Amino acid sequence: MNKNFIPNYLTLCNIFCGFMSILTTAHGYFVWGTVFIILAMLADRYDGIVARKLGVVSEIGHDLDSLCDVVSFGVAPATLIFEIFITNDKPSTFLMIVVAILCGVYVCCGAYRLARFNVTKMKNGYYQGVPITTCGTVLAFLSLFKLPSIAMLILLVLSSYLMISNLKIKKI
Numbered sequence: 049m050n051k052n053f054i055p056n057y058l059t060l061c062n063i064f065c066g067f068m069s070i071l072t073t074a075h076g077y078f079v080w081g082t083v084f085i086i087l088a089m090l091a092d093r094y095d096g097i098v099a100r101k102l103g104v105v106s107e108i109g110h111d112l113d114s115l116c117d118v119v120s121f122g123v124a125p126a127t128l129i130f131e132i133f134i135t136n137d138k139p140s141t142f143l144m145i146v147v148a149i150l151c152g153v154y155v156c157c158g159a160y161r162l163a164r165f166n167v168t169k170m171k172n173g174y175y176q177g178v179p180i181t182t183c184g185t186v187l188a189f190l191s192l193f194k195l196p197s198i199a200m201l202i203l204l205v206l207s208s209y210l211m212i213s214n215l216k217i218k219k220i
Contacts, residue, residue: 049136050107051102051104051162052102052104054098054102054104055095055096055098055102055104055109055147056095056100056108056109056112056191057097058084058091058092058095059091059092059095059096059105059109059112059116060087060116061087061091061097061115061117061118061172062091062113062117062120063090063115063120064178065084065085065087065088065120065126066084066085066089066116066119066120066121066123066124067089067119067124068080068084068114068126068162069081069082069084069085069120069124069128070119070123070124070189071125072084073124073127073128073131074127074131076131076135078128078131078132078135078191079154079192081124081127081128081131081188081191082128082188082191082192084124085120085121085125085128085184085185085188086124086185086188086189087123087126088116088120088121089120089121089181092113092116092117092120092121093179094115094217095109095113096113097106103116110166111166111192114162114165114166115161117162117180117184118155118158118159118162118183119157120184121158121180121181121183121184121185122154122155122158122159122180122184123155123216124184124188125154125183125184125185125187125188126151126152126154126155126204127151128187128188128191129187129191129201129204130147130151130162132197132200133197133200133201134147135148137197147201149202150205150208153205153208154183154204154205154207154208156183157162157207157208157209157211157212158180158183158208158211159179160211160212161177161179161180161211163211164176164181164212165177165179172220173218173219174199174216174217174218175216175217175218175219176211176216176217176218177210177211177212177213177214177215177217178207178210178211178215179211179217180211183207183210183211186203186207187200187203187207188201188202197215
């Protein structure tokens with residue numbers, strides 16, 4: 049096996065877990081939806097580390113990682129929050145549309161954050177805006193605690209803003 053593909057396999061594990069999160073969430077298995085997002089986070093954490101250790105960092109790996117992150121930490125957590133909200137609160141059609149729009153805005157902010165990251169260089173070891181992986185994982189993890197729906201929506205909106213903000217975050 050070509051060692052160039054090993055980090056990409058981890059990245060593809062990331063998107064596979066994101067996809068599994070969406071499927072399980074859509075069928076009401078919210079804890080499994082969260083577990084798959086956390087597994088995606090682990091795959092995302094190690095794909096870059098493995099690529100650097102093997103000396104096989106590539107543009108395709110970098111871009112593939114961002115595409116996968118939109119699914120695993122954008123679409124999957126937004127789906128989880130939306131499904132929990134409509135399952136627990138049985139909202140009116142109007143409120144359901146508002147929540148869907150907020151979840152869509154979260155996904156768009158995450159995609160913008162990743163695009164901005166891809167075209168700008170890290171300055172002095174700092175990211176601009178909170179990484180989508182952080183926001184998505186935190187939202188998923190907090191969903192386990194059965195917080196009130198309004199609290200989860202506030203955290204979703206706050207995460208959306210933090211991803212596109214000019215806040216400087218030190219790379220760990």
